Amino acid sequence: IRNNKSGASLFNRPSAGIFKRRSQTCWKQWYNVDPIYRDGDQKLLSTLWSHHLVGRPENLxxxxxxxxxxxxxxxxxxxxxxxxxxxxxxxxxxxxxxxxxxxxxxxxxxxxxxxxxxxxxxxxxxxxxxxxxxxxxxxxxxxxxxxxxxxxxxxxxxxxxxxxxxxxxxxxxxxxxxxxxxxxxxxxxxxxxxxxxxxxxxxxxxxxxxxxx
Incomplete structure (x- = not known):
């Protein structure tokens, strides 16, 4: 947020070292191409919580x-x-x-x-x-x-x-x-x-x- 007259910043952008740039990929309905599907714990698949391979239905x-x-x-x-x-x-x-x-x-x-x-x-x-x-x-x-x-x-x-x-x-x-x-x-x-x-x-x-x- 900046002051319209002075241009002074009320909130400074944090230095680049504070937050590392990270991204998350959600495979949704393409769960079978998620790398975890073949090489990892399938309970961590980024798909439906209720999927039988994940076993954590939102019903809980x-x-x-x-x-x-x-x-x-x-x-x-x-x-x-x-x-x-x-x-x-x-x-x-x-x-x-x-x-x-x-x-x-x-x-x-x-x-x-x-x-x-x-x-x-x-x-x-x-x-x-x-x-x-x-x-x-x-x-x-x-x-x-x-x-x-x-x-x-x-x-x-x-x-x-x-x-x-x-x-x-x-x-x-x-x-x-x-x-x-x-x-x-x-x-x-x-x-x-x-x-x-x-x-x-x-x-x-x-x-x-x-x-x-």
Missing amino acids: LTGVGFLFGGYHRSHGQFIDGSAAFEVHRPEHWIFEGTKLNRGDHFGGADTIVGYECDGCELMMKDGLPVPTHRDGTPSSFTVLGTCPARWAPGDSVWYDEFPKDRVGNAVMGVYTQGGTVFTAGTTDWAHGLRGNDPVVTRITKNIIDRLSK
Whole structure:
């Protein structure tokens, strides 16, 4: 930053010796040309955390990941979809004050589910979706809402064991493991806040109120 009149610098550039010039290469979907792929520890590959060679799925942190998520109303997937979450456990404190019932949908008017969505491997138990926990999702994770999502055909290059026809979900949920983690499972949750969706606004308030106590 410089003074417009004097040209004096408020912050001087550090000498070249302080910071060494370094670069990082992320091979992403071309993980099999990463030098580590053949000559090093494959757990250090610069690709998906959830890749079976890396074995550190983001589910361990957020409860969900892209491996069992995908796209909704984007990349040619579920273009006519509702862009809304289906409610599964309306009695949960997350939904307090929303007046939602099981099977209701919310957020579609503002397309809160779209573009990239994260999910987890699910199975049905007593008519409700629950995690299988085989993908790293914590044992205390509770599924609150889902919306179908799917990888685009070209995304299979990221993961050599991915079945191209599998349908996943954007999964909204919560778990406690030392602290409480809420995950919306969608990049577009903020669309509902911008659109003043009463349910999205109330859920967000419930989370802030609960976690700020």
